[in-house]
Amino acid sequence: MTDRPFDPGLQPERTLLSWRRTCLALAVASLVSVRFAAEILGVAAIAFGVVGLVMAIAAYVAAGHRYRRAHQALSTDGELPTDGAALVLMLGALVTVGMACAVYVVGIAASRL
Secondary structure: OOOOOOOOOOHHHHHHHHHHHHHHHHHHHHHHHHHHHHHHHOHHHHHHHHHHHHHHHHHHHHHHHHHHHHHHHHHHOOOOOOOOHHHHHHHHHHHHHHHHHHHHHHHHHHHOO
């Protein structure tokens, strides 16, 4: 019995598109957080926004690399590579945006006391 051929479905492409959508949304959230937090946090808001944006872009690139490796591996030997770089970068960007939001909320509360 021969091995089953590679499934030519669009599963890897859909996964790549979902990663790209998530990275784009996180990049926009980073920039919007700068817009709202700039008055209260000043330069720190810009730093949070830039770090979140850079991490979202890095996750976008890492997801593209992972897609190419996965597509090549699935079409040749059927084994998926395990790499968590995109996930770690996305988590870092999300934590950065979350920290910016927390600092913003604390800054608003402190200014109203």
